[in-house]
Amino acid sequence: MTPPIFVSHGSPTLIFDDVPARDFLTQLGKTLPRPKAILVASAHWETIAPRITASPAPPTIHDYGGFPEVMYQQQYPAPGDPALAARIKALLDGAGISATLDPARGLDHGAWVPLKLAWPEADIPVLQLSLQTHLGPAHHLKLGEALRPLAEEGVLILGSGSLTHDLRSVSWRGPNAEPDWVKSFGDWVNTALAEGRVDDLVNYRRLAPNAARNHPSEEHFLPLFVALGAAGAGAKMERLHTSVTFSVLRMDTFAFAG
Structure with a gap:
C-alpha cells in the first residue's frame, strides 16, 4: 500500500521561500517509493459535488493575484x-x-506547488479531486475511504491544505514566533492523530482548542480527512515534518499507514 499523505502547502511562493517546509518538500519525493500516479485533494478546488480532473494534459493554474511575475511563469x-x-x-x-x-x-497551486518541490520532473500522472466544504469532515473521510483501493494499487492519495490557516493573522515580516493559540490547536491535532481519535477529529470544530480561529473556513483542513480515510480504520500516523511560516501557518505533514 502507498501510505496516503497530508501536506501543508503554504503560500504559492513556497517554491522560492527559504523556509524549513520548502527544504522538507524538496526531499520528500526522494524518500518515498515512486507512486503509480498522484491524486490530490486540494483546498483550492471547491465544488457542490465531487469532480475529478480528466484531462490527459492538465494545465497549470495560477489561481492567485498580486505576486511577482515569476509566479505566473511557473x-x-x-x-x-x-x-x-x-x-x-x-x-x-x-x-x-x-x-x-x-x-x-x-x-491549482495546492497541487502543483508541493509537487513541483517533491517531484520536479513532473513525469508522474497527476489528477485532482474537488472538495465539498459545505459537507464537512465526515463527508471527506468517506471520500477517502472510497479511494482506499487506489492506495493499495500504488496511487498516492495526497491531501493538500494547511494544519492552520488564519490568513488574517499572518505576519509576512518580522519574527516567526508561533502564538499559543496556533500551537494549542496544532498540538491537539497531532495528539488526536497519534492516538487514532478519528471521531474527535471529525468533531474538531467543537473539541479542539481555538479551532475556528485557526480555520475561519474549513477548506484547508478537510484534505486531512481524505488522506486519513484512504488509509483505513486503525491507520497509524507518522509526522514527517513540522514547522511554522509567517508565525501562524503550521506546515505539518503526515503519512498514514493502514
Missing part, C-alpha cells in the same frame, strides 16, 4: 490519466457519492 506539465479518472469516478459512485469528470480543469 508550469508543472505533469500528464493526466483519463482512464484513472474514470476509475476514481466509479469508486466514488460505488460508495454512493455521485461524481463528475472534468476534462478542462487543470492543477
